[in-house]
Amino acid sequence: MSGFDLLIKIAGGVALLLWATRMVRTGVMRTYGSQLRRFLGSATKNTVSSFGMGIGMAGILQSSTATALLTVAFASKGLIAIAPALAVMLGADVGSTLVVQVLSLDVSWLSPVLILIGLIAFTTRPTMTLRHLGRVFIGLGLMLLSLKLVVAASEPMRDSETLQNILVPLSQEPVIAVILAALITWITHSSVAMVLLIMSLTVAGVVPMALGFTLVLGANVGAGIVPFALTMGETPVGRRIPLGNLLFRICGVLLILPFMGMVTPYISEISGGDLGRQIANFHTAFNIVLALVFLPFIGVMTRLMERVLPDRPGEANDLKPKYLDETVINTPTVAVACATxxxxxxxxxxxSMLGKVIKVFETNDPNLLTEVSKLDDQVDELHEAIKLYLTQVSKNKLNQEDSARCVELIAFTTNLEHISDIIDKNLLEIANQKIKKRLEFSEQGWKELVELHQMALDQMQLAMTAFVSGDVDIARQLIAGKEKFRAMEQAGGDKHLARLREGRIESIESSALHIDMIRDLKRINSHLTSVAYPILDASGELHESRLRVRPHAERHSVEVSN
Structure with a gap:
């Protein structure tokens, strides 16, 4: 077998291992993602529970990186402090080794069984949960299969003189070996896959055991680099967690590297001579010792990270409310003004979200799509803060005016949050489908959508003005705009149907997106015009009902009164 064929087979096995790991993680997140997020938020009250939560999360997700990204997201929103977040990460480092422990056992016979079970669950699709669990089983089966492929493909490398000439000097340069393994782990974005690969090459006799241990250390450093690199664009609060965890890992490697010769015999004795188990046990032992040594120093690392990554003025509190003054809660009139x-x-x-979303459709820019989607997080944060603030205000004795204003504030805040959700979960999803499928609207259809969008923007500005001023004339303009929007929507629908009858290709291909986009813009307009009704009702400008009273209903009313 040529060297090229050998490398192709090994590369294919590694690629299958990476893909299988991704399948398992994706399946778990789609099945239990919301529960995991909820548990992460509730089980991080102290260092011990945070550490245990990290073990569980990483063990389930088969990835310390996925756990890190979830933790960073919580920390960026202020839902978890830096100290317990670092404890979560130390637990995640231990939890990710559990996967390696299980796969180091001789369970290759399980591979076809897991793939078969997963395929049945995935294809029959009785429920979406079983479908995603099927993905998990398929991924686990493919992981076992990929390890078998890597071991089989590596067998001829055992007697390769060229490889020995490379590995022998590398064994004498542990620092270079650590850096090399860290870089490969960073490139593959999976420490689990990297350690399993090292285990496979060690079992095949390609990599000496001492070098295998050193490469495992490098894989642990690389596992810390991955979340650090992925969160470079986060706020300083979010970046402190992966950086602190990376420093823990680097310090641990530097402390143990000089004593590797003393550690190796103990690991061999514990593992009973099984080469694969030795790699897995060393990986687990290193992370357990790392946690035991550095858990007491989490406070020190937290203070260090706050100095290294201080909050930037004007940026740290983008998601935080600026005007909700807690000191005036007992003064309802002032508090209501703050909430406004x-x-x-x-x-x-x-x-801003509404204005930018049309640009996503126009430019097909996925980066702009992501930027608009992130604004929904800020909306959710502010919506929740305003609601809680007004709830506290309402506990006071309010006069009729302040009480009514609190209700209006909560109603408008909720409507704005609904509009944000429509943009994020509906319009951006439509835009994503347009980008993925490379679809285009017809020239006339696009013009109609732009006009409807501009109408929605105009209504947005009117709604804000009406809410602040309480002006009856502006409220009437808002209702008139709703009627105009409805007429434009109906006319646009008729024109779109006419284009479909003419057989225009662009209209046929983008028909579903076109109709869904109109529907969502209409929903946004409805939420905006709801601002006008309290104003008009208070001024006596609304009928009690828009329904006409039928003649027989009038007679019935008379009979009842008699």
Whole structure:
């Protein structure tokens, strides 16, 4: 077998291992993602529970990186402090080794069984949960199969003089071996896959045991680099967690590297001579010792990270409310004014989302799509803060005016949050489908959508003005705009149907997207015009019902009164 064929087979086995790991992680997240997020938020009250939560999360997700990204997201929103977040990461380092422990056992016979079970669950699809669990089983089966392929493909390398000439000097340069393994782990984005690969090559006799241990250390450093690199764009609060964890890993490697000669015999004795188990046990032992040594120093690392990555002025609190003054809660009139200012800030974010979403459709830019989607997080944060603030305010004795204003504030805040969700979960999903499928609207259809979108933007500005001023004339304009929007929507629907009858290719291909986009813009307009009704009702400008009273209903009413 030529060297090229050998490398292709090994590369194929490694690629299958990486893909299988991704399948398992994706399946678990789609099945239990919301529960995992909830548990992460509730089980991080102290260092011990946070550490245990990290073990469980990484063991289930088969990835310390996935756990790190979830933790960073919580920390960026202020839902978890830096100290317990670092404890979660130390637990995740231990939890990710459990996967390696299980796969180091001789369970290759399980591979076809797991793939068969997974395929049945995935294809029959009785429920979406079973479908995603089927993905998990298929992924586990493919992981076992890929390890078998790598071991089989590596067998001829055992007697390769060229490889020995490379590995022998590398064994004498542990620092270079650590750096090399760290870089490969960073490139593959999976420490689990890297350690399993090292285990396979060691079992095949390609990599000496001492070098295998050193490469495992490098894989652990690389596992810390991955989340650090992925969170470079986060706020300083979010970046402190992966950086602190990376420093823990580097310090641990530097402390143990000089004593590797003393550690190797103990690991061999514990593992009973099984080469694969020795790699797995060393990986687990290193991370357990790392946690035991550094858990007491989490406070020190937290203070260090706050100095290394201080909050940047004007950026750290982008998601935080600016005007909700807790000291004036017992003064309802002032507190309501504060809540109104914060609501206008929320409205500005939603207006920005609405303005940018049409650019996503126009440019097909996935980066802009991601940027708009991130604004929904800020909307959710502000919406929740305003609601809680007004709830506290309402505990006071309010006069009729302040009480009514609190209700209006909560209602408008909720409507704005619904609009943000429509943009994030509906319009951006439509845009994503347009980008993926490379679809285009017809020239006339696109013009109609732009006009409807501009109408929605105009209604947004009117709604904000009406809410602040309480002006009856502006409220009437808002209702008139709703009627105009409805007429434009109906006319646009008729024109779109006419284009479909003419057999225009662009209209046929993008028909579903076109109709869904109109529907969502209409929903946004409805949420905006709801601002006008309390204003008009208070001024006596609304009928009690828009339904006409039937003649027989009038007679019935008379008979009852008699």
């Amino acid at each position: 200012r914060e609501l206008l800030r929320l409205a500005d974010v939603v207006e």
